[in-house]
Amino acid sequence: MNPVDLTLYLVLDPDLCGGLDNMVETARIAALNGATVIQLRAPNQKKRWWLEAAQALKAVLDPLQIPLIINDHIDIALAVDAAGVHVGQSDLPPAVVRTLIGPHKILGLSTSNAEQLAAVPLALVDYIGVGPVYPTGTKLDASPVIGMDEFARLMRAKTLPAVAIGGIKQGTAAPLITAGVDGVAVVSAICGQADPAAAARQLLSEITGARS
Amino acid sequence: MNPVDLTLYLVLDPDLCGGLDNMVETARIAALNGATVIQLRAPNQKKRWWLEAAQALKAVLDPLQIPLIINDHIDIALAVDAAGVHVGQSDLPPAVVRTLIGPHKILGLSTSNAEQLAAVPLALVDYIGVGPVYPTGTKLDASPVIGMDEFARLMRAKTLPAVAIGGIKQGTAAPLITAGVDGVAVVSAICGQADPAAAARQLLSEITGARS
Numbered sequence: 069m070n071p072v073d074l075t076l077y078l079v080l081d082p083d084l085c086g087g088l089d090n091m092v093e094t095a096r097i098a099a100l101n102g103a104t105v106i107q108l109r110a111p112n113q114k115k116r117w118w119l120e121a122a123q124a125l126k127a128v129l130d131p132l133q134i135p136l137i138i139n140d141h142i143d144i145a146l147a148v149d150a151a152g153v154h155v156g157q158s159d160l161p162p163a164v165v166r167t168l169i170g171p172h173k174i175l176g177l178s179t180s181n182a183e184q185l186a187a188v189p190l191a192l193v194d195y196i197g198v199g200p201v202y203p204t205g206t207k208l209d210a211s212p213v214i215g216m217d218e219f220a221r222l223m224r225a226k227t228l229p230a231v232a233i234g235g236i237k238q239g240t241a242a243p244l245i246t247a248g249v250d251g252v253a254v255v256s257a258i259c260g261q262a263d264p265a266a267a268a269r270q271l272l273s274e275i276t277g278a279r280s
Numbered sequence: 281m282n283p284v285d286l287t288l289y290l291v292l293d294p295d296l297c298g299g300l301d302n303m304v305e306t307a308r309i310a311a312l313n314g315a316t317v318i319q320l321r322a323p324n325q326k327k328r329w330w331l332e333a334a335q336a337l338k339a340v341l342d343p344l345q346i347p348l349i350i351n352d353h354i355d356i357a358l359a360v361d362a363a364g365v366h367v368g369q370s371d372l373p374p375a376v377v378r379t380l381i382g383p384h385k386i387l388g389l390s391t392s393n394a395e396q397l398a399a400v401p402l403a404l405v406d407y408i409g410v411g412p413v414y415p416t417g418t419k420l421d422a423s424p425v426i427g428m429d430e431f432a433r434l435m436r437a438k439t440l441p442a443v444a445i446g447g448i449k450q451g452t453a454a455p456l457i458t459a460g461v462d463g464v465a466v467v468s469a470i471c472g473q474a475d476p477a478a479a480a481r482q483l484l485s486e487i488t489g490a491r492s
Contacts, residue, residue: 114370115352140327142355147376158326164359 070152070174070194072135073104074231074251076272079139081206082110082121084259092124094264099134101265102272103258104251107154109139122148135174142168152176154197157184162192176231180211185222197253198222200234201244206255210234216243223248238270245278282364282386282406284347285316286443286463288484291351293418294322294333296471304336306476311346313477314484315470316463319366321351334360347386354380364388366409369396374404388443392423397434409465410434412446413456418467422446428455435460450482457490 078098085091095106106129108122122136122144129136135151138144142165145153152174155165162177169175178197179185188196200210201219213234214222223230232244233253241252252275261267290310297303307318318341320334334348334356341348347363350356354377357365364386367377374389381387390409391397400408412422413431425446426434435442444456445465453464464487473479 115367115372116370119372119376141353143353143358143372143380146355146380147372155327158328160327160331160355160359164331168355168358 070172072152072174072176072195072229074195074229074253075104075275076102076268077105077107077231077233077251077253078103078258078268079107079109079233079253079255080125081255081259082113084206084256086260088117088121088124091121091259092128094259095125096128096132097264098258098268099129099132101268103134103268105135105137107137107139107253109154109255111140115141115144118144119147122150126150137174137176145169145173152194154178162189166192178233179222180214182218182222182225185225188228190227193228195229195231195250196226197233198226198230198249199232199253201232202235202240204235204255207234216247219244219249220247238267238274241271241274242278245275251275282384284364284386284388284407284441286407286441286465287316287487288314288480289317289319289443289445289463289465290315290470290480291319291321291445291465291467292337293467293471294325296418296468298472300329300333300336303333303471304340306471307337308340308344309476310470310480311341311344313480315346315480317347317349319349319351319465321366321467323352327353327356330356331359334362338362349386349388357381357385364406366390374401378404390445391434392426394430394434394437397437400440402439405440407441407443407462408438409445410438410442410461411444411465413444414447414452416447416467419446428459431456431461432459450479450486453483453486454490457487463487 082091085094137152138150154176156178174194176195177193229250231251231253232249236252237257258264294303297306349364350362366388368390386406388407389405441462443463443465444461448464449469
């Protein structure tokens, strides 16, 4: 089990962030204002872009000791020695990923329902993503929205650290924490916001407030 | 330098082939009828599909001693222990790829002009793709077509084995061989043809005829 602080998990979207340079700057600001882990997710980008982006993010995040997680592309994670990877149900299976990355990198897996939650290989995966918890415009191929009753059931059933994802913004994070999730993941609630520093601080404040 | 017989290089397109199962069968038929190397290229597919497809292709091609080359996704090549990888100018750079795959896997690199040809790192790359040599409808983001005069110049300048690609079909392969290329790569000239066995045999015959 590789530990990861899921409290405020920023998933970077290069389009929402306004391109590579702005995305890296958003990551830096978020890391300085409460983001505890940052994922790069860019399904429409080619690998050379990915490499440049991941290297630039690592240069900014390593000194701040914020782990960089690479979505889907294990080759990019290996190339830049990222802290970990995150895969979905249509990506490489956890057993294959774990073989490629070795025992000491963080491995996250997306789940959308009780069946997928029950199928998670607990010895291989470090944390699960659970969502979408709210409607989202960011991920076009997202699964059906999980209602709050079902989300609470999933939180009672889970045995791994979990981060909620999908349409979470200021004002909607607290109920998820109350339901038992370890952290919340956001995309548009920070990426592309006029004041990403304030957005990150307010989200962190809401999460820590709901925990106490 | 990892040797590879580029004579008749089939690039599989799952859509043109009619899906995964038909694609694997096309690969088998092509391998039995003259294809010397086979690449899987599927930019629109998710990684779990890639894994399944690459494993199925390896199961068919390994007994026939036909190398399987994986386009772009080094993680898939590592996961299935493919014979090699092929990357384009927007994919991971050869130096990064070579570090990930080690010294004993085939590494191919696409080039489209004299500048790219001159920039190929000769100690890292095993062969180059050169194209498009003819107009093609298969690769929507292809570079401008290389005229035959320029292609012949590139062939005189090259110092690595080269395979021509782009719109090659029966009747248009011979001039490329005459110009000095080591082999030809085809997609639609085999994938989705009514008789892929005959198509492969005829292409091979044209290539070997032009060599003599």
